[in-house]
Amino acid sequence: MALEITDASFDEVVLNSDIPVLVDFWAAWCGPCKMIGPIIDEISSEYEGKAIIGKVDVDENPDIARQLNVRNIPTVLIFKNGLQVDKHVGVASKDVYKKKIDAQL
DSSP states (O other), rough: EEEEEETTTTTIIIIIISEEEEEEETTTTTHHHHHHHHHHHHHHTTTTTTTTEEEOOOOOOOTHHHHTTTTTTEEEEEEETTTTEEEESOOOOOHHHHHHTTTTO
């Protein structure tokens, strides 16, 4: 399962990580978000120890979504060394997300 990331934990979990971090911004009411949720969870298992795979519920954690200009969901951001290095808005296949993570390993 992907790690639940909150406004309070974002800096520690994402920005201070020494391994790449994929963050899925989602909401419970979002149909496309429900489509990629299981994909994100699968990727989390596959990249355990190599990358952090997390989720931010934008309804419960609006501050970090606002700070990062996340205006549409699902939005997947990838961070490395505390910097955003990639972004994907909308639904994509598992392979697309894996290639984005692999590029940062």
